Amino acid sequence: MRQQITRVAAALALAGTLGAAQAQTPPDDSLYRALGGLPVLQKVVDDFMANMLADRRIKHTFAESNIERVKQKLVEQFCQLSGGGCIYTGDPMREVHQGLKLSNADFNALVEDLQLAMDANGIPSHTQNRLLALLAPMQRETVSR
Numbered sequence: 001m002r003q004q005i006t007r008v009a010a011a012l013a014l015a016g017t018l019g020a021a022q023a024q025t026p027p028d029d030s031l032y033r034a035l036g037g038l039p040v041l042q043k044v045v046d047d048f049m050a051n052m053l054a055d056r057r058i059k060h061t062f063a064e065s066n067i068e069r070v071k072q073k074l075v076e077q078f079c080q081l082s083g084g085g086c087i088y089t090g091d092p093m094r095e096v097h098q099g100l101k102l103s104n105a106d107f108n109a110l111v112e113d114l115q116l117a118m119d120a121n122g123i124p125s126h127t128q129n130r131l132l133a134l135l136a137p138m139q140r141e142t143v144s145r
Helices: 002-024 032-037 037-054 067-081 093-097 104-120 125-135 138-143
Strands: none
Touching: 002 067, 002 104, 002 125, 032 037, 032 104, 037 067, 067 125, 093 138, 104 138
16 A cells, blocks of 8 residues: 555656746747748738628627627737637637537638638738648637538
């Protein structure tokens, strides 16, 4: 029994050491830098929002939204996902999109609008794809029909 407790304590100590080493490893900010940092992300989000509000396929989903808050949360989210050191302070995606009854077609329209915004800001397609790959899992949390 004593040997088992010692093994558990050793495993916990090792896990703590590994966790501390990982915490000291700087995050990979290569995508954030490739996107152009915060000023470009803010411009992309402004253009993205303008695209969505002009898109007849999905503009209705923003009828009750605080557009400035949406933009702020998108910048936080894109910055955090890309390794920029920001922290997303918004609500979970499932909660934000609850009741909107979004379809896969709605999600695809949103992605198209984001790609147009990134194109307009000179972001290369391979960099766009890196960000889109990080955003793709959110489809499960936002699409409800």
